[in-house]
Amino acid sequence: MFQLSSCDQLQDAGKHDSLVIQIDPEGSGRTFEGIGGVSAGASSELLIDYPEPYRSDILDYLFKPGFGASFQQLKVEIGADAVVVGSEPSHARNRDELLNPRPEYYQRGYEFWFMKEALKRNPTITTSALEWAAPAYLGGHWTQANADYIVQFIRGAKDFWDIDIKYISPGKNESKISTEWLKDVFKPTLDAAGFSDVKILAPDNLGYYWEICEEMITDPELESVIDAVGYHYVYYHLPQLGHEEYASTESAKSLDASLWASEDWSAHDGSWKNAHLLAGILNKMYIRDRITAMQIWCPFDGYYDNTGEWKSTGLMKADQPWTGYYEVSPAIWAAAHFTQFTDIGWNYIDSACGYFESSSGGNYTTLINPEKTEYSTIFFTDSVARSIELICPEQASGRIHKIWHSNESEQFVQLQDIEPLNGRITLELEPGSIYTISTLEGRRKGKALSAIPDSAGFPIPYAENFNEERPGMSPSYFADIQGSFELTSANGKQWLEQKVTEDPIDWTFFNAFKPLGPLTQVGDITWEDYDVSVDVMLPDEGYAQLIARMGELPVYTSGYILKLYHDGYWELLLNSHQILGSGKIGNKSNEWHSLMLRCSGSRIEAYIDGSLLKMVEDDRVGRGLVGLGCSWNKIRFDNLTIEEYVQNPK
Numbered sequence: 025m026f027q028l029s030s031c032d033q034l035q036d037a038g039k040h041d042s043l044v045i046q047i048d049p050e051g052s053g054r055t056f057e058g059i060g061g062v063s064a065g066a067s068s069e070l071l072i073d074y075p076e077p078y079r080s081d082i083l084d085y086l087f088k089p090g091f092g093a094s095f096q097q098l099k100v101e102i103g104a105d106a107v108v109v110g111s112e113p114s115h116a117r118n119r120d121e122l123l124n125p126r127p128e129y130y131q132r133g134y135e136f137w138f139m140k141e142a143l144k145r146n147p148t149i150t151t152s153a154l155e156w157a158a159p160a161y162l163g164g165h166w167t168q169a170n171a172d173y174i175v176q177f178i179r180g181a182k183d184f185w186d187i188d189i190k191y192i193s194p195g196k197n198e199s200k201i202s203t204e205w206l207k208d209v210f211k212p213t214l215d216a217a218g219f220s221d222v223k224i225l226a227p228d229n230l231g232y233y234w235e236i237c238e239e240m241i242t243d244p245e246l247e248s249v250i251d252a253v254g255y256h257y258v259y260y261h262l263p264q265l266g267h268e269e270y271a272s273t274e275s276a277k278s279l280d281a282s283l284w285a286s287e288d289w290s291a292h293d294g295s296w297k298n299a300h301l302l303a304g305i306l307n308k309m310y311i312r313d314r315i316t317a318m319q320i321w322c323p324f325d326g327y328y329d330n331t332g333e334w335k336s337t338g339l340m341k342a343d344q345p346w347t348g349y350y351e352v353s354p355a356i357w358a359a360a361h362f363t364q365f366t367d368i369g370w371n372y373i374d375s376a377c378g379y380f381e382s383s384s385g386g387n388y389t390t391l392i393n394p395e396k397t398e399y400s401t402i403f404f405t406d407s408v409a410r411s412i413e414l415i416c417p418e419q420a421s422g423r424i425h426k427i428w429h430s431n432e433s434e435q436f437v438q439l440q441d442i443e444p445l446n447g448r449i450t451l452e453l454e455p456g457s458i459y460t461i462s463t464l465e466g467r468r469k470g471k472a473l474s475a476i477p478d479s480a481g482f483p484i485p486y487a488e489n490f491n492e493e494r495p496g497m498s499p500s501y502f503a504d505i506q507g508s509f510e511l512t513s514a515n516g517k518q519w520l521e522q523k524v525t526e527d528p529i530d531w532t533f534f535n536a537f538k539p540l541g542p543l544t545q546v547g548d549i550t551w552e553d554y555d556v557s558v559d560v561m562l563p564d565e566g567y568a569q570l571i572a573r574m575g576e577l578p579v580y581t582s583g584y585i586l587k588l589y590h591d592g593y594w595e596l597l598l599n600s601h602q603i604l605g606s607g608k609i610g611n612k613s614n615e616w617h618s619l620m621l622r623c624s625g626s627r628i629e630a631y632i633d634g635s636l637l638k639m640v641e642d643d644r645v646g647r648g649l650v651g652l653g654c655s656w657n658k659i660r661f662d663n664l665t666i667e668e669y670v671q672n673p674k
Contacts, residue, residue, distance in 0.1 A: 042411040042450070045376050045388070049396040049417045053372030054282075056391055057252075057316045058150055059306065059363050060097025061086070061323030062287050063138055064197075065156075066110025066503065067338070068326045072134040073345035073500040081472035082342045082350050086323055087145040091470030093339055093356045094363040098142045099152040099193070099286070099319050100135040102177050106157030106528035107543075109331050109577070111504040114159050115180055117524060122169075122176055128496050130184040132508070139187050150368065152191035152319075153177060154228055154286075160526035165196045166205040171213040178219055191225045191252065193286070197531050198230035198256055203239060203246050211249050223251035228286050230256040237276040247279065254286025258313065263289055265304045266384030272313035285309055285318040293325075293336040294353025296432045302358045303458045304404040307387040311377050320359075328503055330549045330649060331577050345501060348477040357436035357469065358458060361428065365400035365462040366391050376401065380410055388412075400462035403453055410453040414444075420463055421447040428467070430458040436469045482548035486666040490520045498544075505577055507542025509652065509661075519561075519662040522654050540600050541656060545574060546664075547649035553669045556650050557620035557631075561660040562590040564613045568659045571651030572621040572628075582645045585653070586619050586630045596630045596638045598645070605630065605638030616662070624669050 071082060085092035103112030113132035116122035121129055130136055142149050155165070155174055162169040174194050181187040194210045195201035206226060214222060227236050233255050240247040253276060260267040272283055289305065291298035302320075309315035325338035339359060341351040376390035385406040392399040401414065416425075427439040431454060442449055442461075453459055482501070493499055495513045499520060502509065512521040522542045551573070560568035567589045575582030584604075585597040592611030596604045609632055611617070620631040626643035629636060652661050 058096030064101035065108030067322035078348035104157035154193035156197040201227040254284040256287040294355030299354035299358035566655035566657030569653035573648035
């Protein structure tokens with residue numbers, strides 16, 4: 025509740041003396057560069073499969089100004105057909121595709137589409153891109169070929185989607201960048217291609233915090249190349265408001281380059297607890313670190329729920345395209361407290377930014393527009409109620425101020441307007457809240473016109489013959505984990521084919537995200553007893569896999585796997601490595617075979633071409649999705665069917 029304070033109210037238990045904040049329009053402060061999301065690691069993969077109007081409604085909650093989160097930035101992954109939470113497709117899978125780009129290469133996946141949809145809603149949004157893994161043929165991250173690859177991503181965005189990438193992060197995600205490569209190879213390549221106006225964000229590292237700033241101070245050429253210094257999780261992962269270990273250094277603050285939290289927050293969900301923390305961190309990032317932009321991984325949870333610790337990360341949830349169901353979480357409205365009342369190019373007023381007391385408690389920031397005609401102050405309160413007195417600028421002392429409030433019970437509620445009295449506004453702030461007081465009008469808590477459909481599990485029975493959608497795309501509801509599975513047609517027929525023939529260059533320094541080859545998935549983590557079958561065709565080498573009860577990712581450590589090699593040898597596996605059965609069938613290359621797994625309680629049966637190969641009793645994996653996997657070959661799949669198995673039906 026918002027109230028004008030009185031002398032009696034200030035005597036209540038837990039109150040502190042009133043804090044006086046003077047809004048000085050001439051006060052110094054850095055330029056605000058926006059709050060946005062990082063669509064990467066296949067975090068957005070299921071959104072494109074949503075039916076209308078729900079897909080547009082979700083996009084509105086994320087990007088539409090003055091409606092929901094109103095993101096001011098969007099960063100996407102430069103795909104390389106390699107795993108993180110999932111795999112994002114490459115725009116150039118081989119050297120020929122790199123040298124001879126075609127429009128269809130830029131129709132793969134969803135990131136270009138996602139950027140375009142964001143720009144439709146907010147044409148001024150700052151778009152950026154970051155490389156994670158890299159295709160094998162590039163020879164490494166710090167090569168001329170990789171510089172060409174990244175620049176071609178920028179060119180393709182412009183040529184085929186009319187998207188201007190504003191910032192490029194050419195480093196390897198969450199790793200140190202080769203500064204010599206950045207200066208001597210990448211920047212000249214970028215300039216020679218006509219993209220000298222594209223700004224460079226580096227190093228996008230997780231660790232070695234602010235180290236590159238020391239190098240920039242002693243290397244003027246490097247400093248001239250980097251426009252923004254970005255690090256991940258400067259408040260730790262999972263985020264902690266009191267975490268001080270990664271605070272920006274005085275050297276970092278002395279640079280002309282901006283300081284960014286270029287991937288952050290990543291709480292387990294968008295609940296009020298995490299939404300409230302988001303507001304506190306957004307304020308503290310400027311107060312403590314002079315960070316002027318924050319990119320949140322991820323904008324929304326748009327992936328299946330078998331992703332371990334990353335399950336449900338995001339400001340909202342949109343992972344049921346088969347129903348259209350989605351959830352608008354409190355975190356959407358925590359972001360709105362900032363994004364709906366500021367814009368890129370506004371300036372912080374340092375003298376009106378600070379802590380109430382402790383750096384790990386309540387805090388506030390104030391921003392003003394370049395014309396110095398509008399301003400907003402955002403308050404994050406901890407467990408203590410606060411009394412605040414704002415001394416308004418002279419030009420705002422006679423204007424109505426808008427007050428917006430969020431707490432655990434209700435978010436983004438407009439309270440009673442207030443007009444300064446003798447140039448001052450006194451506020452009584454509840455504990456555990458977010459407040460925004462602003463001269464800006466016309467903000468709202470948006471609500472989609474269409475009612476959100478009911479939630480429901482993935483439909484079963486399910487059948488997919490891969491004939492209904494156009495070639496070059498991933499079929500609806502399928503989520504690639506490693507490699508790339510695309511619809512392919514020839515001679516009047518169409519099937520699903522894995523397209524990548526070389527293991528991409530990993531981006532991690534600890535190989536935490538390495539499954540055992542290409543993999544895609546579909547279905548429901550709660551499925552228990554079912555039959556699943558698929559037709560497969562193998563070339564002269566390699567193997568195909570059908571997986572039932574597939575559990576945690578990114579390394580599929582659970583599930584029953586029927587694996588068929590090109591020479592006819594087969595295995596029934598548990599958890600990718602334990603052999604439960606094996607044998608051999610007659611096989612010729614380029615010949616179709618039907619694989620089937622039946623899961624009924626602890627009874628697991630494996631079939632090829634209708635013949636029972638092996639039956640085992642094993643109860644170590646009780647439920648999970650369906651997966652299709654293979655070697656790094658162009659393996660074909662067709663006629664997938666999934667049916668609930670009922671033992672001894674009446």
